[in-house]
Amino acid sequence: MPDKKPLSSQHYNVTQLRLESWNTLKSESTKLQNCNRGSSEEKDLKKSVRDLFKKLEGVESYFAFPGIARLRSLNVMLDRMEHTALAHKIAEITKLLVSDRYRSNPDFIEEEEQGGDTLENGEHPNGIKKNYFEVLFVEDISLQEENKLRNDLKELRGANEQFNYGIVVQRTFEDAMIALHFNYNIQAVVVRYAPPYHSKKITPLLKPFIQNVLNLDLASKHQTELGPILGNLVKKFRPELDTYYVTDTSLGNLKDSTLKSFRRIFYRTEDLQELHLTILRGISERYETPFFSALKEYSKKPTGIFHAMPISRGNSVFKSRWINDFGNFYGRNMFLAETSSTTGGLDSLLQPTGSLKKAQKMASDAYGSLNTFFVTNGTSTANKIVVQALVKPGDVILIDRDCHKSHHYGLVLAGAYPVYLDSYPIEQYSMYGAVPLKQIKEKLLRLKDAGRMDLVKMLLLTNCTFDGLVYNVEKVMQEILAIKPDMIFLWDEAWFAFAGFTYNYKQRTGMFVAQKLHEKYRSSAYREEYEAHIKNLKKDEISSLPDPDKVRIRVYSTQSTHKTLSSFRQGSMIHIWDEDYRRKSENTFMEAYMTHTSTSPNYQMLASLDAGRRQVQFEGYELVEKSIEMAMVLRAKVNDHPKLNKYFDVLTVSDFIPKEYRKSGLSEYYNRKDGWNRMETAWENDEFVLDPTKITLHIGRTGVDGDTFKNKYLMDKFNIQINKTSRNTVLFMTNIGTTRGSVTYLTNALLKIADELDKEFLSLSIEENKIRQERIFSLTKDFPPLPDFSYFHHSFQAVPGVPGGNIREAFFLAYNEENYEYIPMEECLPLMESGRTLVASSFIIPYPPGFPVLVPGQVVSEEIIRFLTALDVSEIHGYRADLGLRIFKENVLNRQKTVTSMGAMGSNTKKKLIN
Numbered sequence: 001m002p003d004k005k006p007l008s009s010q011h012y013n014v015t016q017l018r019l020e021s022w023n024t025l026k027s028e029s030t031k032l033q034n035c036n037r038g039s040s041e042e043k044d045l046k047k048s049v050r051d052l053f054k055k056l057e058g059v060e061s062y063f064a065f066p067g068i069a070r071l072r073s074l075n076v077m078l079d080r081m082e083h084t085a086l087a088h089k090i091a092e093i094t095k096l097l098v099s100d101r102y103r104s105n106p107d108f109i110e111e112e113e114q115g116g117d118t119l120e121n122g123e124h125p126n127g128i129k130k131n132y133f134e135v136l137f138v139e140d141i142s143l144q145e146e147n148k149l150r151n152d153l154k155e156l157r158g159a160n161e162q163f164n165y166g167i168v169v170q171r172t173f174e175d176a177m178i179a180l181h182f183n184y185n186i187q188a189v190v191v192r193y194a195p196p197y198h199s200k201k202i203t204p205l206l207k208p209f210i211q212n213v214l215n216l217d218l219a220s221k222h223q224t225e226l227g228p229i230l231g232n233l234v235k236k237f238r239p240e241l242d243t244y245y246v247t248d249t250s251l252g253n254l255k256d257s258t259l260k261s262f263r264r265i266f267y268r269t270e271d272l273q274e275l276h277l278t279i280l281r282g283i284s285e286r287y288e289t290p291f292f293s294a295l296k297e298y299s300k301k302p303t304g305i306f307h308a309m310p311i312s313r314g315n316s317v318f319k320s321r322w323i324n325d326f327g328n329f330y331g332r333n334m335f336l337a338e339t340s341s342t343t344g345g346l347d348s349l350l351q352p353t354g355s356l357k358k359a360q361k362m363a364s365d366a367y368g369s370l371n372t373f374f375v376t377n378g379t380s381t382a383n384k385i386v387v388q389a390l391v392k393p394g395d396v397i398l399i400d401r402d403c404h405k406s407h408h409y410g411l412v413l414a415g416a417y418p419v420y421l422d423s424y425p426i427e428q429y430s431m432y433g434a435v436p437l438k439q440i441k442e443k444l445l446r447l448k449d450a451g452r453m454d455l456v457k458m459l460l461l462t463n464c465t466f467d468g469l470v471y472n473v474e475k476v477m478q479e480i481l482a483i484k485p486d487m488i489f490l491w492d493e494a495w496f497a498f499a500g501f502t503y504n505y506k507q508r509t510g511m512f513v514a515q516k517l518h519e520k521y522r523s524s525a526y527r528e529e530y531e532a533h534i535k536n537l538k539k540d541e542i543s544s545l546p547d548p549d550k551v552r553i554r555v556y557s558t559q560s561t562h563k564t565l566s567s568f569r570q571g572s573m574i575h576i577w578d579e580d581y582r583r584k585s586e587n588t589f590m591e592a593y594m595t596h597t598s599t600s601p602n603y604q605m606l607a608s609l610d611a612g613r614r615q616v617q618f619e620g621y622e623l624v625e626k627s628i629e630m631a632m633v634l635r636a637k638v639n640d641h642p643k644l645n646k647y648f649d650v651l652t653v654s655d656f657i658p659k660e661y662r663k664s665g666l667s668e669y670y671n672r673k674d675g676w677n678r679m680e681t682a683w684e685n686d687e688f689v690l691d692p693t694k695i696t697l698h699i700g701r702t703g704v705d706g707d708t709f710k711n712k713y714l715m716d717k718f719n720i721q722i723n724k725t726s727r728n729t730v731l732f733m734t735n736i737g738t739t740r741g742s743v744t745y746l747t748n749a750l751l752k753i754a755d756e757l758d759k760e761f762l763s764l765s766i767e768e769n770k771i772r773q774e775r776i777f778s779l780t781k782d783f784p785p786l787p788d789f790s791y792f793h794h795s796f797q798a799v800p801g802v803p804g805g806n807i808r809e810a811f812f813l814a815y816n817e818e819n820y821e822y823i824p825m826e827e828c829l830p831l832m833e834s835g836r837t838l839v840a841s842s843f844i845i846p847y848p849p850g851f852p853v854l855v856p857g858q859v860v861s862e863e864i865i866r867f868l869t870a871l872d873v874s875e876i877h878g879y880r881a882d883l884g885l886r887i888f889k890e891n892v893l894n895r896q897k898t899v900t901s902m903g904a905m906g907s908n909t910k911k912k913l914i915n
Contacts, residue, residue: 010675012632013625014182014209018059019098025052026087026094033087049078058203062179064134064166065102066093103132103185131287133618134166134185135279138176138230139192139246141169156276163283173226174199177213178206180238184622188279189234191227191262192246212503212680231261237503240366240617242282244275286617290362292607294345294355299336301344308340308600337607340600349374349601350594359610366613367500368511369557369575373593374609376601378570379494380406382558384413386490386574389592390556390585391416391457396804398443399460401789402432402851403492405877407460408843412811416457417804418855419443423465425786426656429698430726432786433656434469434688435461437476443803444483445542450802453484460490463508466724466850467731468694469656470496470505472687473513477555481517481546486554488578494560496691497573498627498736501620504683505691514555514577521548554578554585564735565620566612568605623736631693631734634743636670638697643754644747649698651729653682653690661687693734700728700779702757703772707874713756718749724850727871728779784870787853787863793839793888795896796857810857810888814841819892822883828865839888844868845877854878860885 011017032045053075061068070093077086096102137149146169153167168183170176173195180186197218202210218229231243245262247254259265264278310316314335317327327335342348347356356374364372375382383406391397393415399407401420411418421439423432440459447456459480464470473491480487491510499505506512520526526548533545557575561567578585616623638644652668664682669692671677683689699709706725714720714730724731732746764772791797792805814820820841823831832838840854846868853864868876879885888896 012629012636012670012676014059014206015626015629017205017209018056021052021056021059022090022094022097025049025056026090028052029083029087029090033083037081046078050075053078055205058201058206059182061201062168062170062175062182064168064185066097067166067168130162130164131283132164132166132185133187133283134168134183136176136179136183136186136189137167137169137192138171138173138189138195138227139169140171140195141192152272153276156273161280163280163287165279171195172199173197173218173230174213175201176230177216177233177237178202178210180234180241181210181213184619184625186238186241187283187618188242188244189230190244190246190275190279191230193248194223194227195230196223197221197226208676208678211678228255228258228261231258235261238621239368240286240501240620242279242286244278246275287614288362289607289610289614290355290358291347292359292610294347295337295603295607298339298341298345299333309338311335312338312340314338334604337604339603346603349376349606350597350599356606359606359613363573363609363613364575366617367559367573367575368509368515369577371576371578371581373574373576374606375572375574375597376570376605377572377596377598379492379558379560379572380404381596382572382574383407383490383492384410385589385592385596386556386558387411387416387458387460388414388595389589390488390490393808394455394798395457396447396452396455396798397458397460398440398456399458400435400462402465403460403462404494405843405845405850405852407492408807408852408855412808412856415808417455417798418807419447419803420789420855421461422788424658425788427783427786429651429655429696429729430783430786431467431729432465433658434465434471436661437472437479437687440476441479441483444480446803448483450799452799452802452804456484456487458488458490460492462492462494463510464493464496464499464691464694466495466694467656467696468691470508470689470691472685472689473508473510474516475687477513477517478546479544481551482543485546485550486552488554489556491555491557493557494572495563495694497559497561498564498616498620498624501616502624502628504680505624508683508689510555510557511575511577514553518553518577518579521546521551521553552580554580561609561612566608566615566736568602568608570602571605571609571612573609620736627693627734627736627738630738630740630743631695632669632676633740634695634732634734634746635692637743637747638750639670640672641747641751644750647699647702647754647757648750649701651696651698656690656696657686657688663687695732695734696729697732698729701776703775703779705779706730713753714749717753718745720746720749727784784867785863787861787867790859790861790864792857793837793859793893795839795893805857807855807857810839810841810855813888813892813896814856814886818889820886820888822880822885823887824884825865825869828860828885829862832860832862832865836890837893838885839893840885841888842878842886844879844885846871846879847875847877854885860887 011020028045028048032042032049035041035045053071057068057071060066060071074086074089077089141149149169150167157164165187166185168179168186170179174197176189176191176195178199180189202214207214216233218226221229227245227247231245234241234243243262245258245265246268247265248268254265263282266275312335314327314332317335318324318332320327339346345355347354349356352360360372360374363374364370375385383404387397387407387410391414395414395416396419397411397416398419398421399411400423402423408418421435421443423435426433444453444456447453459476461471461476463473477489480489489510493499493510496505496509499509500511530545530548534543537543555577559573559575561573562569562571576589581589635650638648638650653662654667662682663685666677666679666682666686669677669679679689679692699706702709704713705727706729709730710722710725714722722730722732734743761769761772792807792810794800796806796810798804798806823838828838838860840858840860841856842854843852843856844854845852853868854860868879
């Protein structure tokens, strides 16, 4: 049974509600300014403005700007009938709020309060550029005490400080959590003494947006416990924030958990100045970018280059008469920072001891890992590093068959035996979903029954997939560790680097779950749960909980930082949460890292990884939430607009995820009747969820295939770039760089395409229309079946009849061109019908879908041939259209079978037989 239906709203989030309300208030106040005094219109407009004030009070109390105090002053102006001044003030506030200009000019707030002129640029009069943030104070104090606190802190601020902050005071536990949920500006939290639990200002308007806050079930806790609990929850929901605790409890009576929850603990008698300085110090430390700063400093030094790289300092570029335009395009700083030096404040990526080492440590803290390594040649290399570091020839890896090709090539390099896992098919849209947990467990138990469990080293899954399917990482890890307690997990999070900076997403990332399970399995509460669980197991029933005495948390995540966060292209990271890393993996990891990492890494790329880390620690929560909002806005626009939904459909959760994997019952994020459905419950419990920032548009009713739509319509006409298509879909993605203008531009482009399609359909002759309708039928009703992984030919099976194949042996067997032949596609099925077994000697990777349909050593099935024949794509790696499929010769397979059957025979004997 699905869970109780969550509340829905006509607004996706509070940001939408807030901005819409202020814009409406601006419009209504302008009308009020221009209407006749004493008229019924004036009476109605005053009521409308008061209602909007009341509506906004529930929201603005969680923000410093505009904040509840300004709303009250606006109310006073309305009471005094100062309609013109009221309209001007509301217009000014709305402009600053919508544009975010108040954040680039933090002095505006104080200037306005003092009646001064506002500053239009982002700099203080003395030329210092300031960064604005807000500090959340949690304490049940009076309004007079709040004003005193605000004034006392204001007096402590120096004119030359780089950072400036506003104050948000919340008087209850629930209100503090709501403020953290709503307010992106909050960068520090000060919990003063013991706040009461229940909020007194939650309105029905706010309830749909705060269900996860209201469901914390902590009301029964003693009030004195709520301060420390709040500190722990801040670490869970927004760990990038600095937390401080003010208490009267003596050090001897403070619990260890309380000490660990806060950056620093103060006592009532201590000077407020110390708190102020500590807050600024915390912000300053996060703001630091060790390597980027070192590179900037290095670029300022006058140096003589008697080493490699003529381009360094720009000397070979700007002095050139032929390529100085290249230098002018990029600017001098790019070349001043280009160097091969590892000294002078810089560092070596292969053996960092200074600024790079510190930058990686700060990234580790930001992303929640125990170790983080920068990678400058993409996640393809990061994947190969991890695979080669952790598995050796003969080890077994359970691997998602439709993962990125770099993993498959990594298996070839490592000599590991892959056990391929098939994702469930989504045939209507010619794509695959994700691998059900049930299938993973079945394959693992088959290996256990065959006595090969000791050789199983790793489970490798793509999280999230290109199309946005995200695993329940905690559930997968827990149930697999119950079967094999030392399993290593490699989560390919190439498209999920942003996920660590908002809670819904974070709880489905490898690093967050690794930390969570590590703490859970070492608690006394879990030991009691496990022992009770074991007692209640029926005969021959397999435990779904890991043994706390045996379980080891070993998790690796590879991340394409450049794909979804701020980094130059190919900037990637490897995050590690492996409690056995130093004991078992450090040496092999560093060898693999040395194998694949350039001795001449790009320093600009490394600096971008460092600066990108700073960005997500300060504004990652805001930017990720906004990218989700932009995706939701686009979904709603296509869904609601009659001209757009005539030709296009945004695929929903139920289109991608079968019902049996959606315990919550959530089938779509938005519909015209109910508005926005909250997704928190689904992201907590469902086996799979859909990342809303991946927007798949079904275009079947246009009669145009995905590849043509991408090139002819989107790229050629509107210069809109996308990464992925299927035969009847195109994929759009929002990210932290997506703006409202970008979404508007795409919407306008789709409207123009719809207009063009209308004209095309009207101009078709009867015969042309018949052809177009047949094409539409093909794209909407006639779906080519998607093939599963067939099996490895017995010549390449690790153990006959047991999952796992020797892909490395098959791969290198094809290095001898006498061992294979080409067979045209149209001849394959007749040959198979005549009894011949065709075995692939190369990877066959069509784009799309972009993963191997065939791997070396795999038997070619009828379904695979029919799928390849039905594909209408021009790019198929490993396939020669002029020659056909590359297939092992029959005599080679017979010879290989003999070699395989010899089992333990020495390698030299095998080579003689093969050659």
